[in-house]
Amino acid sequence: MLILDFTSTILDLYLSLFVCPFIFLPYPAGYPLGLFRFLNIPTSVQVYLGMSFIGVVAISLINLLESRYNKLCTITEDSKKRKYRRYFIAIIQYIFSFTFFAPVYFNIPDENYAIQVLTSELYCVDPEKFHNPYFFCLTLQPEIAMFSILSAIILVVPQMIFYPIGSFRYLNKNRNSTSRTTYIFRMKFILALCFQVFIPVIFLVVPSTFVVFSLYTKYFNQGITNLSMIFFATHGGISSIVTLIVHKPYRDFTLQTLYQFKIFRFIIKIPKVRDHRETALEFYKEARPKSTVVGRNLPQRNLYVQ
Numbered sequence: 001m002l003i004l005d006f007t008s009t010i011l012d013l014y015l016s017l018f019v020c021p022f023i024f025l026p027y028p029a030g031y032p033l034g035l036f037r038f039l040n041i042p043t044s045v046q047v048y049l050g051m052s053f054i055g056v057v058a059i060s061l062i063n064l065l066e067s068r069y070n071k072l073c074t075i076t077e078d079s080k081k082r083k084y085r086r087y088f089i090a091i092i093q094y095i096f097s098f099t100f101f102a103p104v105y106f107n108i109p110d111e112n113y114a115i116q117v118l119t120s121e122l123y124c125v126d127p128e129k130f131h132n133p134y135f136f137c138l139t140l141q142p143e144i145a146m147f148s149i150l151s152a153i154i155l156v157v158p159q160m161i162f163y164p165i166g167s168f169r170y171l172n173k174n175r176n177s178t179s180r181t182t183y184i185f186r187m188k189f190i191l192a193l194c195f196q197v198f199i200p201v202i203f204l205v206v207p208s209t210f211v212v213f214s215l216y217t218k219y220f221n222q223g224i225t226n227l228s229m230i231f232f233a234t235h236g237g238i239s240s241i242v243t244l245i246v247h248k249p250y251r252d253f254t255l256q257t258l259y260q261f262k263i264f265r266f267i268i269k270i271p272k273v274r275d276h277r278e279t280a281l282e283f284y285k286e287a288r289p290k291s292t293v294v295g296r297n298l299p300q301r302n303l304y305v306q
Contacts, residue, residue: 004060005243008200008236011053015233019046024122024129025214025225028104028145029114029137031129043136044108048101054232055097058156058204061197063090065163068193072186073170093155100152104138104145114140122220146215149208160201164194192246200239207231 015021016034023030028047031037036046070086109117114137115130129135139145167190175183207228213219244251 001064004057004064005236005240007053007057007060008239011057012233012236014050014053015229019050021047021050021229023225023229024118024125024220024222025211026142026218026220027118027121027137028139028142028215029118029135031132031134031136037134043134044105044138047136047138048105051101052098054204055100055152056094057235058152059090059093059097061201062093062156062159062163065160065193065197066090068190069163069167072167072190096155097152101145101148104148107139107141107144109137109140111135111137124220125222142215142218146212149212149215153205153208153212157205160197164190164197195246196239196243199242200235203231203235203238 018034018036020033021030022033032043032046037043066086115135117140118125118130118137119127171183171186171190178186210224210228214221214225244254
């Protein structure tokens with residue numbers, strides 16, 4: 001989860017502060033408006049890093065789901081062979097996130113020729129925008145960029161669907177072999193994790209779908225293109241907000257921290273943060289069945305062992 005939050009923050013800062021891309025879809029061309037242009041960083045490098053960061057965030061989401069699935073649905077401890085295999089797959093996926101967009105760079109056109117083509121094709125755009133000193137056209141064949149993005153979507157989306165469904169199926173299948181408290185606790189955790197992952201994913205999948213659609217149909221709509229870039233840039237903020245909403249420990253800690261500042265004491269009222277053992281005991285009492293068998297001493301369960 002720390003890796004996911006870290007990469008999401010980097011992606012947000014990169015797209016909203018350091019690059020601020022202005023793109024002319026259906027062609028992968030445009031120019032940056034962020035701080036990196038004042039550091040004379042080539043636009044081609046900025047584009048490649050931006051696409052790589054998006055891929056890294058997607059792979060981090062997969063690794064989070066896989067890690068929770070492995071913890072919940074694996075009865076025995078990880079053997080060294082299994083652990084190394086998981087690490088190897090994760091490394092391969094991260095390498096893919098940095099290289100999936102590389103084929104587009106094998107066919108970079110001449111800048112003057114690209115400007116002529118874009119001026120004739122996108123006649124509703126002011127030609128002066130194509131003469132921006134930081135303007136860069138990645139390719140005049142949108143199909144290459146489309147297939148690169150599709151390859152990433154095909155790798156990421158099935159895994160995002162498989163791990164939550166597999167977790168729910170495992171919990172329901174083994175419902176009778178665990179205590180009711182453990183089952184409820186795990187089910188709530190998986191539901192919170194799904195909300196934490198899939199709500200922010202919308203801010204990646206929706207604009208990516210429009211980009212692929214625009215590249216395939218050569219549909220031009222500058223307003224939707226700009227909105228797609230905003231969706232990409234707000235992914236991390238949405239992810240942080242959803243995390244605070246669905247995970248009570250994070251929410252309590254954040255409110256307790258804000259309460260230290262006097263300005264927030266007039267806005268929020270929070271109770272004293274209790275010890276985690278008190279919270280666990282209260283949860284156990286609420287989840288315990290109401291009816292008990294008379295004359296039978298039920299064994300006490302240790303929450304921390306489960």
